């Protein structure tokens with residue numbers, strides 16, 4: 036297979052991951068627990084979905100009345116526009132509908148809406164979804180889906196992973212509330228981190244640091260290790276797990292207001308075994324006036340200065356307890372805005388580069404007997420007094 040085809044295939048597979056009902060349920064109930072009226076009287080758009088069988092559509096349609104939703108809109112992307120289109124079949128639901136059109140089924144996106152009881156059974160639920168073909172393929176960037184975005188109060192979905200940046204920008208520019216699934220590494224993107232720092236977006240309430248399992252199109256090649264992990268979690272067949280997935284949201288939930296229980300530096304050094312076996316712990320960085328804290332549970336509760344912590348800290352981040360200053364590794368910030376950046380002298384920098392070709396002036400590093408030890412992916416934080 037030519038290289039570009041390989042890349043395409045990889046991208047294609049990376050976009051076709053379908054979210055499990057119970058993952059959606061756990062996450063959304065965390066918002067409802069915190070504020071039972073969070074969706075009351077609101078319009079929710081579920082884009083990049085496949086409403087005929089999507090668990091997002093099912094879940095919100097089933098809870099339409101309980102949550103007091105005003106309008107639910109769900110849109111799908113046309114199969115011919117997808118990179119990965121193997122195994123597509125028209126569903127019985129679509130084929131038996133009066134609006135079924137064989138000339139549109141592969142090229143048009145679909146829109147499902149839920150606002151009222153059309154089945155006449157006295158309740159509004161999944162049986163009352165009305166659908167039609169969209170004029171275009173359902174691309175979230177198309178004017179018609181954009182108009183739906185503008186109409187909505189909340190955008191909720193698991194968007195295409197390969198377009199995560201564009202998708203987030205698309206929601207943020209419209210200033211919508213959202214709940215979306217992404218990869219934890221997105222935290223370090225230059226478009227994403229400022230939102231986290233400014234508490235304009237945070238991690239969701241569930242799934243953080245654990246494996247999330249997704250359905251994949253039938254017959255998709257799944258790494259055996261991931262298949263086994265999914266199976267251990269009870270999902271056998273066309274499933275995979277993605278260890279680094281997480282929810283990103285603007286909806287408040289209780290977990291982000293629970294401060295992390297922490298010990299003093301001395302107690303950590305005495306009782307925290309993980310910390311004892313990591314000799315970088317609490318060392319001063321050479322290029323930042325900050326200390327290295329390799330584990331979130333080892334953040335000392337009695338240190339007033341700046342601390343470099345792993346990005347998984349954000350799983351536990353409570354904005355009432357810590358201020359996020361920025362992330363290590365950003366040269367622009369380090370050299371122009373950071374008031375605790377202490378770059379080494381040019382001759383020293385040359386020496387460090389010789390020692391380690393991957394060494395960069397902006398990445399936090401520790402000096403051990405004159406030798407550099409770079410610590411990647413650190414977020415700088417400080418206790419709120």
Ligand SMILES: C[S@@+](CC[C@H](N)C(=O)[O-])C[C@H]1O[C@@H](n2cnc3c(N)ncnc32)[C@H](O)[C@@H]1O
Pocket residue numbers: 049050051052053054082083084085089090091111112117173174175176192193194195196198
């Ligand atoms: C990660 S999957 C998630 C599907 C569904 N939201 C779920 O969670 O089960 C993302 C979906 O977005 C679709 N997609 C890809 N590019 C798109 C685009 N530009 N606009 C809309 N949808 C797109 C993919 O084909 C894929 O089905």
